[in-house]
């Protein structure tokens with residue numbers, strides 16, 4: 266930047282030029298610092314002077330068009346994010362024409378709206394703080410792998426209200442190239458401190474049973490609150506039980522994997538199947554995990570075995586190697602027997618998993634479902650089932666405070682359990698909230714949006730989830 270004559274040169278020239286580049290709204294000609302938004306010359310000799318000006322109400326209102334306009338931008342931001350509509354719609358000619366014809370206010374540019382995202386985020390954070398203030402909380406943390414093979418850690422809480430279930434709120438969604446237990450702990454503690462949650466508010470923690478999560482549970486208990494109860498996700502536990510069943514029935518496993526390949530992967534055969542089976546529902550597709558679907562599939566095959574067999578046997582055995590394999594499996598009389606046994610023994614387990622997917626059921630109902638499954642598994646005779654019962658008992662009680670939760674639900678009279686009962690009335694025993702937030706993330710962090718920064722993706726997700734559960738109109742916290 267050229268200096269403009271010695272007499273006019275800023276006395277702090279050397280100091281100012283070092284920091285002025287950090288403030289894109291300010292210019293410096295070697296003589297005066299000017300604000301391009303307010304169009305005034307400023308006395309800014311230190312970095313702090315610049316920051317003070319940029320934070321003044323006058324400057325912010327001029328930049329954002331005043332509180333009303335900012336509110337409109339912020340609401341538009343929220344509406345687009347909640348409906349998962351990309352901001353690029355603001356550049357579409359058809360949308361601009363529609364807006365011009367019917368809306369009275371001016372449509373903001375994509376850049377203005379993106380700039381407004383930080384205000385929308387501040388607004389939501391303020392509403393989250395007010396919603397969680399001083400309440401007892403349920404915490405759930407989980408990790409997944411995203412499209413770029415990075416680890417994503419999501420942290421969610423629910424308030425533990427007596428008499429009603431409360432929706433989950435996302436506190437953080439962070440990405441890591443490689444993730445350690447320590448990093449996860451940091452994400453949880455940072456997000457809690459940012460949203461003014463004290464560790465003593467956390468009463469229950471749900472996670473998967475892997476080493477990272479167990480060490481997180483231990484650290485959380487040690488760092489703050491020895492009263493915190495930790496359990497592993499019960500759907501995940503039941504999926505481990507299903508895995509044991511799957512291993513005990515290799516013939517059915519073969520049937521499911523080969524029929525899937527035969528019916529689903531070939532379009533020609535799928536059409537043939539639809540044509541001949543108008544009244545049969547489609548094969549179950551993976552919803553939560555392959556294990557859940559495996560048991561559902563086994564029950565589906567038990568129900569429609571004869572029909573599916575007749576269709577598949579009609580197709581040409583020479584067509585593909587897989588068809589030949591399936592011909593062999595379908596004509597094996599033991600397969601039908603196995604399907605009948607699975608149905609007789611484990612249909613309650615499959616139904617129980619289905620019921621637990623309702624995240625609004627009471628804690629007592631969740632315990633009842635698990636107890637019923639346990640009792641039913643115990644009533645089954647036979648060696649094969651012994652392993653299943655062992656697995657069930659092992660996963661349900663391993664590394665877990667589940668027995669204490671059961672005592673609370675049964676009305677324990679020991680303190681402090683007896684005084685906690687109300688808080689746990691709707692305590693969720695699964696990590697489905699976080700699983701669902703991962704599905705939502707897939708819609709945000711799409712193949713076309715891989716450049717989205719961690720912070721923007723987190724903001725989108727946070728706003729989308731919060732706005733759905735706590736819409737502004739219902740008069741909840743915030744204005």
Ligand SMILES: [Zn+2]
Nearest residue numbers: 300302303324
């Ligand atoms: Zn200004």
